[in-house]
Amino acid sequence: MPQTIGFDVYGTLVDPVEMGTHLEALIGDQAKEFGQLWHEKKVEYAFRRSLMQQYQDFSVCTLQALRYCMKVFKIDLSEQAQQALMAEFANLAAFNDVVPGLKSLKQQGHTLAAFSNGPEAAVHTLMGNAGVLPLLDDVISVDDIRIYKPSPRVYQYLMETTGSTVDNCWMVSGNPWDVIGAKAAGLKAAWIQRDPAKIFDPWDIEPDLVVNDLIEFSEQLTDF
The missing domain is CATH 3.40.50.1000 (HAD superfamily/HAD-like)
Incomplete structure (x- = not known):
């Protein structure tokens, strides 16, 4: 049927964790861990927004999760570098x-x-x-x-x-x-x-x- x-x-x-390959030039051997945390955090942010009834589309959750990871790993990326990473999700x-x-x-x-x-x-x-x-x-x-x-x-x-x-x-x-x-x-x-x-x-x-x-x-x- x-x-x-x-x-x-x-x-x-x-595979969203593949984003780690685009991070290697920026953060070296922590790229895989950064990519994994980024994926987990953006999903968490989506859950939280649903519970709070404060919807923003997933690109907002993704960018905010990226900035969270930057703080965790103590990495300073320019706005241009952040947007370049975001664009890689299309690939x-x-x-x-x-x-x-x-x-x-x-x-x-x-x-x-x-x-x-x-x-x-x-x-x-x-x-x-x-x-x-x-x-x-x-x-x-x-x-x-x-x-x-x-x-x-x-x-x-x-x-x-x-x-x-x-x-x-x-x-x-x-x-x-x-x-x-x-x-x-x-x-x-x-x-x-x-x-x-x-x-x-x-x-x-x-x-x-x-x-x-x-x-x-x-x-x-x-x-x-």
């Missing part, structure tokens, strides 16, 4: 399994959408640069409803936008909090466990599938 599948973008289709590469995995899912007749906390225009550009856009049926952003995942309103919006229901709508994410949010809203969900050392949050809410990558997801989805 054809399914509607929403894919998280950062951490699922593309993140897709994980190697993404294109073949999406092609397989398209061949199976599923509807595929990028579903992100990022602004739609930015995600659209990113997906195009990563070579993923031609395989997607839609790019959907929480910016339209001004609240972030994992609010249940967000997953409801995914179903409304795609004309799907809890019976045929999946959320696929490399982030456990996203999977838990989707399951709590009634969707089916798959966790892409790209790092075997990563632990799924023990919330008594389990994913319908746990796979290593999108190729494995496309293979296992045939059982549903």
Whole structure:
């Protein structure tokens, strides 16, 4: 049975920690740690803004998280350098399994959408640069409803936008909090466990599938 599948973008289709490579010239061997903290902090800021009902788009969260990391690592970057780093988010590469995995899912007749906390225009550009856009049926952003995942309103919006229901709508994410949010809203969900050392949050809410990558997801989805 054809399914509607929403894919998280950062951490699922593309690797945001790859930003560390653009930091190497600026901060040397701390680049990887800086990139990881930057990613974690921007997600935290999005969560906090949702709880406070003080929405700003994800680019604001990202820039503020960058400035937080600059303070932590005691690095002074010019405004121009900060904006140059922000611009690199449009050039993140897709994980190697993404294109073949999406092609397989398209061949199976599923509807595929990028579903992100990022602004739609930015995600659209990113997906195009990563070579993923031609395989997607839609790019959907929480910016339209001004609240972030994992609010249940967000997953409801995914179903409304795609004309799907809890019976045929999946959320696929490399982030456990996203999977838990989707399951709590009634969707089916798959966790892409790209790092075997990563632990799924023990919330008594389990994913319908746990796979290593999108190729494995496309293979296992045939059982549903």
